[in-house]
Amino acid sequence: MTQKTSDKSRRNFLKSFGVTVGAAGVVSSFSLLSAAKAAAKEPGETVNLLTADGQLVQVDKNQLRPTVNEPLDELQQRGREGIAGKSFVMVIDLSKCRNARKCMSACQNHHQLRADQHHINVLQMQDADHTAPYFMPKPCQHCDNPPCTKVCPVDATFKRQDGIVLIDNERCIGCRFCIAACPYSARIFQWTEPKDAEKYKDLTYNIEANVPQKKGTVSKCLFSADRLREDKLPSCVSACPNGVYYFGDRNEDAVTNGTSGETVRFSKLIEENAGYTLMEELGTKPRVYYLPPKNRAFEFNGDLLNEENLH
Amino acid sequence: MKNLSTILATLVLVFAFMNSASAEDWKVSATAKKKLNPYELSKKNISTGKKVYQTNCKSCHGDPTKANMLPLVPAPADLGSQNFLVQSDGEIYHKVKVGKGAMPTFEKTLNDESKWMVIAYLRSFDKNKKKAVVTKAVVNPEVSDVKIELDIDSEHKKLKAHLTGLKKDGKRAGLEGIELSFLIKRAFGQLDISGEEAYTDAKGELLIQFPTDLPGDREGQVDLTIKITDEDEYGVIEEKRVLSIAVPTNPKNPLDERAMWGTRANAPIWIIASYLLGVIGIWSVIFLVLFQVFQLSKMRTKS
Numbered sequence: 001m002t003q004k005t006s007d008k009s010r011r012n013f014l015k016s017f018g019v020t021v022g023a024a025g026v027v028s029s030f031s032l033l034s035a036a037k038a039a040a041k042e043p044g045e046t047v048n049l050l051t052a053d054g055q056l057v058q059v060d061k062n063q064l065r066p067t068v069n070e071p072l073d074e075l076q077q078r079g080r081e082g083i084a085g086k087s088f089v090m091v092i093d094l095s096k097c098r099n100a101r102k103c104m105s106a107c108q109n110h111h112q113l114r115a116d117q118h119h120i121n122v123l124q125m126q127d128a129d130h131t132a133p134y135f136m137p138k139p140c141q142h143c144d145n146p147p148c149t150k151v152c153p154v155d156a157t158f159k160r161q162d163g164i165v166l167i168d169n170e171r172c173i174g175c176r177f178c179i180a181a182c183p184y185s186a187r188i189f190q191w192t193e194p195k196d197a198e199k200y201k202d203l204t205y206n207i208e209a210n211v212p213q214k215k216g217t218v219s220k221c222l223f224s225a226d227r228l229r230e231d232k233l234p235s236c237v238s239a240c241p242n243g244v245y246y247f248g249d250r251n252e253d254a255v256t257n258g259t260s261g262e263t264v265r266f267s268k269l270i271e272e273n274a275g276y277t278l279m280e281e282l283g284t285k286p287r288v289y290y291l292p293p294k295n296r297a298f299e300f301n302g303d304l305l306n307e308e309n310l311h
Numbered sequence: 312m313k314n315l316s317t318i319l320a321t322l323v324l325v326f327a328f329m330n331s332a333s334a335e336d337w338k339v340s341a342t343a344k345k346k347l348n349p350y351e352l353s354k355k356n357i358s359t360g361k362k363v364y365q366t367n368c369k370s371c372h373g374d375p376t377k378a379n380m381l382p383l384v385p386a387p388a389d390l391g392s393q394n395f396l397v398q399s400d401g402e403i404y405h406k407v408k409v410g411k412g413a414m415p416t417f418e419k420t421l422n423d424e425s426k427w428m429v430i431a432y433l434r435s436f437d438k439n440k441k442k443a444v445v446t447k448a449v450v451n452p453e454v455s456d457v458k459i460e461l462d463i464d465s466e467h468k469k470l471k472a473h474l475t476g477l478k479k480d481g482k483r484a485g486l487e488g489i490e491l492s493f494l495i496k497r498a499f500g501q502l503d504i505s506g507e508e509a510y511t512d513a514k515g516e517l518l519i520q521f522p523t524d525l526p527g528d529r530e531g532q533v534d535l536t537i538k539i540t541d542e543d544e545y546g547v548i549e550e551k552r553v554l555s556i557a558v559p560t561n562p563k564n565p566l567d568e569r570a571m572w573g574t575r576a577n578a579p580i581w582i583i584a585s586y587l588l589g590v591i592g593i594w595s596v597i598f599l600v601l602f603q604v605f606q607l608s609k610m611r612t613k614s
Contacts, residue, residue, distance in 0.1 A: 085528075085562040086498070144565065146572045155574040161564045233499050249498040251562045253526050256500035260366050263500035265525075 072204055076170070079207035079225070082160030088223055089163075090139070090237070091246035091255050091269060094293035097122065097135040098242055106239030110224060112211050114195045117188050119221035120236050134293035137244065139236065140165060140186035140221035141278060141286035148178035148187065157218070163250075163287055164223050168207050172217040179218060183282055187220045223247075233258050250287075339405045346401030350427045352434055355510065358490055358541055360432025363425045367417065375436050383413060391436035403430050451486045452478050459491070459537050459550040468521040468556050472537055474511050476545075485515020489539055493519050496534035509540075527557025 046058045099122055107119050120139040126132075142165050149157050149165065156171035157178050167178075167187075179187045194213035203212050208225035224234035232238070237245040237258035248255030248266060256263045269275065273291040280286070350356050364375075368390065373379035375391025388395050407426050410416035417426060454476025462471040472491055475483045489511045494501035504522055511517045527533040533556075538549035569579045 084564075087562065145570075149572045149574070158574045159565065159572060161566050163565065231499065247499060251526060251560055252497050253524075254495075254497035254500075254502050256497065261500055262366070263497050263502045265502070265522075 070204070072170075075204065075206050075208070076168070078229075079166060079168075080158065080160065082162040082164060082225075083228065084161060085251065086162040086228075087250040088142070088228065089248060089250045089255065089266060089287050089289065090142075090223070090234075091266070091275065091289045091291065092137055093244050093246070093273075093291040094134055094136060095291065095296050096242045096244045097137060097293075099124075099135045100241050102239040102241055103137055103236035103245070106235040107221070110227075110235040111209060111219070111222075112195055112200060112213050113188075113219070117219075119186075119188070119219070132293070134296075136290070137236070138184065138186070138278075139223075139288060141184050141284065141288045142221075142223060144285035144287065145283055147181040147183065147282075147284060151177040151181045153177065162228075164225055164228075165220075166207060166222055166225065167210065167218055167220055169210060169214045169217040169219070170205060170207075172214075174216040174218065176218060183279055183284065184286075187218050189218055190215050337406065337411055339402045343405040344399050344401045346399075346404055348400040348404075348427050348430050348434070350424070350431055352431050354488060355490075356428055356431045357435045358432075359425075360428035360430070361541065363421065363429050364432050367421060368429065371413075375433060385412070387414070390433050393438060396433065396437040396439075400427075400430055400434075403433065451476075451488070452484055454478055454484065454486065457486070457539075457545045457548050459539075459548060461537060461550060461552060463552075463554060463556065465556050468523055470519045470521055470535075470554075472511075472517045472519070472550075474515040474517070474539070485511065485513070487511055487513050487515060489515075489544075490541060491517055492536075492538050492540045494536045494538070495525065496536070501536065521554075521556055523558075525557050526560040527555075529559055529561060531555050531557045531559035533557045 046060055049057055049059050051057055101122055103120055104118060104122060107113070108115060108117065111119055113119065120137055123136045123138055125134050125136045142163060144159075144163065146159055146165050149159055152158075153175065154171050154173055156169075156173070157165065157167040159165050174189070176189055179185075179189060190213055193215050197212065197215070200212035205212065205214075206226060208222060208229065210219050210222060213219055224232075224236075227234060233247050233256065237247045240258050243257055243259035245258045246255035246264070246266075246269065247258060248263070250266060253266050254263050255266045255269060269291070270289055273294075275289045275291050277286040277289055371381045371383065371387045372390050373381070373387075376389065377391075378389045380387040380389060404426060406414070407421070407429065408416065408418050410418075421429075456477040458475055460473040460475070462473070463469075464471070470493065472493075474486045474489055474491065476486055478484050491505060491509050491511065492503055493505040493509070494503055496502075502525075504525070505519060509517060509519065525533070533554050535552045535554050536549055537552075538547070539545055566573070566577060569577050571579060571582070573579075
């Protein structure tokens with residue numbers, strides 16, 4: 001008898017459950033329909049996106065949201081403090097650079113810069129009349145004795161505990177003292193409305209990527225500080241196709257090549273290849289080290305516009 | 312739709328033909344062709360060649376014999392196919408050295424030894440020359456449950472790995488001639504400390520000197536992973552350990568010191584002091600002057 005009732009109640013339960021689920025299904029399909037109608041009403045611009053499994057899908061632009069979720073205060077605070085226990089350094093092997101310029105475009109994508117604005121720039125160098133020319137990528141040197149932070153009247157540009165020199169565009173008043181102070185010309189000024197200003201106007205400002213860029217403020221290379229937080233190499237380092245860049249932590253005495261993924265001892269790399277820093281006579285103590293353009297893997301005829309040099 | 316596929320097929324055929332035509336164009340002089348690989352087809356050389364191949368060639372050519380190369384036009388050759396391997400050592404060497412079109416030159420990027428090692432590795436896929444490979448190879452018994460055990464000599468900073476497998480009769484046997492990688496975790500990658508000749512001996516043992524000057528964390532700890540370098544034979548076999556034999560390092564925080572480049576909070580005391588003295592000095596002079604002027608006017612009213 002008891003079994004029978006329990007059976008009945010279970011059936012009742014299943015019945016009511018089925019009704020609820022069915023109703024929910026109907027409601028949700030209605031809501032889906034209405035959502036679809038709403039979407040159909042305002043056919044916005046669509047963009048092509050590549051999903052994680054390699055499918056190309058078209059998505060309405062209005063449905064896209066920027067990925068930064070943290071509130072401004074938190075971003076500002078952690079951006080000022082830096083990553084504890086790290087001391088980031090970069091090594092640039094000039095013998096490998098053949099002016100592919102992938103570092104520059106990756107950087108401009110990441111930091112929402114126009115094609116004529118450079119956080120990192122590949123320069124064509126010739127030291128004297130009869131010396132061999134070479135290509136030299138030049139990011140911010142993230143000096144350990146930075147002249148730029150000394151002159152900032154509003155504490156907008158600063159050095160963090162992991163050695164990276166950043167600029168806070170929320171504080172920057174656009175006086176450009178730091179641009180004048182920097183011997184490496186590593187800083188740029190946003191004279192006009194930045195690229196895609198309208199598109200990113202609702203994005204929370206991220207001090208570790210200088211995005212969105214602000215008109216009337218200074219911007220500079222940040223060693224992709226937001227990527228370092230996720231244990232990723234900087235954009236330029238991972239974009240290089242020729243194995244030019246090494247990046248790592250000096251405290252660990254190891255740097256990793258962005259192209260091959262090979263990790264080597266920092267001290268050995270510098271010692272064996274006679275690494276040097278730029279304008280060390282100024283006492284700026286740069287964190288970007290260069291390996292001389294010796295034993296180059298390609299011909300360089302000194303012509304920047306020559307097709308052969310643009311690989 | 313059918314039309315489209317026909318057009319595509321024709322295009323593919325045309326490109327394939329162009330490719331073969333350009334391959335024929337790639338002329339190598341008779342003297343270059345005669346060059347022979349000075350390195351023997353030993354297991355060690357082949358595995359070295361495989362490493363070089365994987366970092367320098369695989370991205371375009373894919374795995375030998377697997378035909379998973381990049382879809383470029385002209386398509387990169389499958390370097391493990393017999394069609395490719397009919398060429399002499401010297402011919403392949405020349406092509407690697409000089410390059411052509413999308414195939415870059417490796418004249419300076421790879422040293423001679425590495426180039427020949429790659430050729431040795433490719434030759435190991437050559438059905439006509441396979442005998443040469445077997446002569447030097449070590450034959451290990453068929454085993455299951457392959458394990459790496461580790462002994463640590465903290466005093467001399469030496470690591471001894473013991474690679475064993477379970478034989479069919481239930482006994483553990485050491486595996487000989489297998490290359491092991493000793494990897495130390497760093498911020499953006501793994502630092503290989505195994506050195507040049509990291510092959511197990513007849514007992515399946517391998518002794519490695521841990522670098523005496525490698526920094527660890529505050530307690531001198533590092534994360535070590537030991538694994539069989541070539542994953543083809545036994546699958547992924549690895550052993551992870553936390554070692555306390557690295558040099559303890561206290562990360563220096565540059566913000567602990569007051570410096571000229573510091574922000575307001577980190578400015579040197581003498582700057583703050585001289586600034587404050589300057590401000591106070593100037594304002595006191597101004598106040599003094601104002602006070603005297605006030606006194607003057609007071610004197611006038613008195614008189």
